[in-house]
Amino acid sequence: MSALHRRIGADIEQRIRSGEWQPGARVPTEAELQAQYGCARMTVSKALTDLSARGLILRRRRAGSVVARPPVHSAVLDIPDIAAEIEARGMVYGYERLDYGLRATEPDEAWLGLQVVMVSCLHRADGAPFALERRLIGLAATPEVEAETFEVVSPGGWLLRRAPWTDAEHRIAAVAADRETALRLDLSPGEACLRLERRTWIDGLGVTWAWQTFPGQAYDLVARFSPARPEAR
Incomplete structure (x- = not known):
């Protein structure tokens, strides 16, 4: 699980840092990422939690995740x-x-x-x-x-x-x-x-x-x- 969650996080980070996903852009839902990577929800959740802790995304209840604005x-x-x-x-x-x-x-x-x-x-x-x-x-x-x-x-x-x-x-x-x-x-x-x-x-x-x-x-x-x-x- 650890290798896959890092890969998911790295893929999302690359899209953010390249400018493909701008601040405020919606990040795919956990269900969408599960389907894309063929993994368990826990793996996706860990990847998103790590990205949120680093300030790259904002996770909101019921509203999903969005790309964070640079501080x-x-x-x-x-x-x-x-x-x-x-x-x-x-x-x-x-x-x-x-x-x-x-x-x-x-x-x-x-x-x-x-x-x-x-x-x-x-x-x-x-x-x-x-x-x-x-x-x-x-x-x-x-x-x-x-x-x-x-x-x-x-x-x-x-x-x-x-x-x-x-x-x-x-x-x-x-x-x-x-x-x-x-x-x-x-x-x-x-x-x-x-x-x-x-x-x-x-x-x-x-x-x-x-x-x-x-x-x-x-x-x-x-x-x-x-x-x-x-x-x-």
Whole structure:
């Protein structure tokens, strides 16, 4: 069994890496692979499990397996531009505004000032959902945001160009996709996601509070650092 499951896995991997099967493409079902290779279901299941563990495919209950999107890497201490990162990988960036409004801040948002612009949006890579974003932008630090509706430009990209920040805070969490997130990101409810919560300030004024949710296998965050050196005495 071991030799055959490796052969099945290698055949599927070759189709993925050659570009024959693009991200999001359906992988043959276990029954189809059983018939093709004349083997037991356990052999096929082991091959698919190995491919999933290596991040080459996504296995979903009742929906079958699909080719995984290559993960996008981002430095933890950076403020990444999602559009630029997607395009840097040779993929086509897409943007859709989902909701927008101007409102007074809630008590836990008071650090952003008296009013905020609220915008939620969906980022796409080659047409497939890539990240769901919800963001608050404080008018006290960025009064010009009141004239921007974000119908065409993403709020993150707009802020990187127009609102330089001096301080930032990141929180990273693994979360299960709720019903709305699963619907927007084309996932199954409960599927693993990575959520990046970010707050930024400019000279003490709150600029933005953002939540970006990614499918668990589509994005990772990387930190590079050196051990602290003792001070010379």
